[in-house]
Amino acid sequence: MLLVGWRWEWDIVRSAGLAGSISAGAERGPAGAAMIQDNMPRQGPMMDFSTILWDVTDGVATITLNRPERLNSFTETMHAELRVALDRVETPGVARVLILTGAGRGFSAGQDLSDAMDTSGAIHFDAGSSLEKNYNVMLTRLRALPMPVIAAVNGVAAGAAANLALGCDLVIAARSASFLQAFARIGLIPDAGGTHSLVHRIGLQRAMGLAMLAEPLPAETAAQWGLIWKCVDDDRLADEVQTLARKLASGPTHAYALMKRAIYAGADNNFEQQLALEVVLQREAGMSADFREGVAAFLGKRPPVFTGK
Numbered sequence: 001m002l003l004v005g006w007r008w009e010w011d012i013v014r015s016a017g018l019a020g021s022i023s024a025g026a027e028r029g030p031a032g033a034a035m036i037q038d039n040m041p042r043q044g045p046m047m048d049f050s051t052i053l054w055d056v057t058d059g060v061a062t063i064t065l066n067r068p069e070r071l072n073s074f075t076e077t078m079h080a081e082l083r084v085a086l087d088r089v090e091t092p093g094v095a096r097v098l099i100l101t102g103a104g105r106g107f108s109a110g111q112d113l114s115d116a117m118d119t120s121g122a123i124h125f126d127a128g129s130s131l132e133k134n135y136n137v138m139l140t141r142l143r144a145l146p147m148p149v150i151a152a153v154n155g156v157a158a159g160a161a162a163n164l165a166l167g168c169d170l171v172i173a174a175r176s177a178s179f180l181q182a183f184a185r186i187g188l189i190p191d192a193g194g195t196h197s198l199v200h201r202i203g204l205q206r207a208m209g210l211a212m213l214a215e216p217l218p219a220e221t222a223a224q225w226g227l228i229w230k231c232v233d234d235d236r237l238a239d240e241v242q243t244l245a246r247k248l249a250s251g252p253t254h255a256y257a258l259m260k261r262a263i264y265a266g267a268d269n270n271f272e273q274q275l276a277l278e279v280v281l282q283r284e285a286g287m288s289a290d291f292r293e294g295v296a297a298f299l300g301k302r303p304p305v306f307t308g309k
């Protein structure tokens with residue numbers, strides 16, 4: 001797919017049902033709504049990607065994996081484009097929430113396996129190097145991103161893509177979606193953080209079963225097991241994700257960034273380490289403009305208007 005105009009891209013995003021209304025303005029003011037800084041683009045699909053779609057509307061950035069004919073599997077081009085899109089999200093003032101989703105019927109089938117085969121039909125692929133260069137960098141960046149990252153899992157998420165989705169801060173999935181640790185089917189092991197996130201969230205037995213049997217885990221079971229935040233009916237996914245994203249985009253962004261640091265560290269630290277970390281991070285949160293606003297709003301018996309600072 002070649003260079004396309006933003007309106008075309010927008011149609012695709014809208015048909016995937018996940019982007020915010022292009023004409024929707026942010027609610028503002030004391031209703032607790034999004035405070036959009038003047039330099040924040042109200043809408044901003046870019047024209048220079050061929051494997052992803054990019055949009056930022058009212059502080060909500062959306063990256064849509066967009067190779068639906070190959071179930072949005074990852075190629076080197078897609079990884080390169082994702083790096084650029086993340087550069088944009090990381091630019092101060094651009095976004096206060098990131099949504100990651102897929103176009104068409106799937107979220108993503110993981111690594112594009114045709115990349116592993118050369119023109120003679122031989123399989124040559126340094127999977128370790130692809131992890132180091134691509135997936136691990138992206139996972140680390142998503143975790144460090146100073147804003148909430150939502151995975152909107154619209155269909156099957158397989159292989160590295162399942163674990164990339166699980167690497168987002170909140171995972172919300174359509175009821176028809178599933179999470180497939182497909183690796184054993186092709187003689188690999190779960191990667192992209194899966195051996196960490198699965199063990200921590202659902203325990204060793206369930207992690208081992210998913211890894212060894214490589215059977216799809218329905219979204220509903222994933223939610224029941226605590227692997228993801230929520231499973232919703234397919235026709236509710238777009239609205240639920242937008243509502244969640246807009247709520248988070250009007251929240252205390254700096255506190256969210258600190259929460260991410262605390263909670264991810266909490267998966268590995270002991271109790272004493274975590275108490276000490278909370279002191280450091282809470283001290284920082286307590287110096288924020290949003291803390292001052294939160295307290296003033298509480299005492300003034302009005303909803304807070306957070307700027308994210």
Ligand code: LHQ
Binds near residue numbers: 110158
């Ligand atoms: C695909 C793919 C795909 C290419 C569907 N590649 N074309 C590895 C190496 C390096 C570093 C990082 O980590 C990794 C880990 C990985 O991620 S390895 C890849 C792991 N993923 C898989 O093994 C999943 C492979 N795909 C499937 O098993 C199925 O496609 C699932 C179960 C996801 C969905 O099944 P269906 O709904 O029946 O769809 P489909 O199989 O018909 O796929 C649709 C098309 O997409 C089809 O093309 P075609 O031309 O026949 O219509 C597939 O060939 C293509 N496709 N996954 N990973």
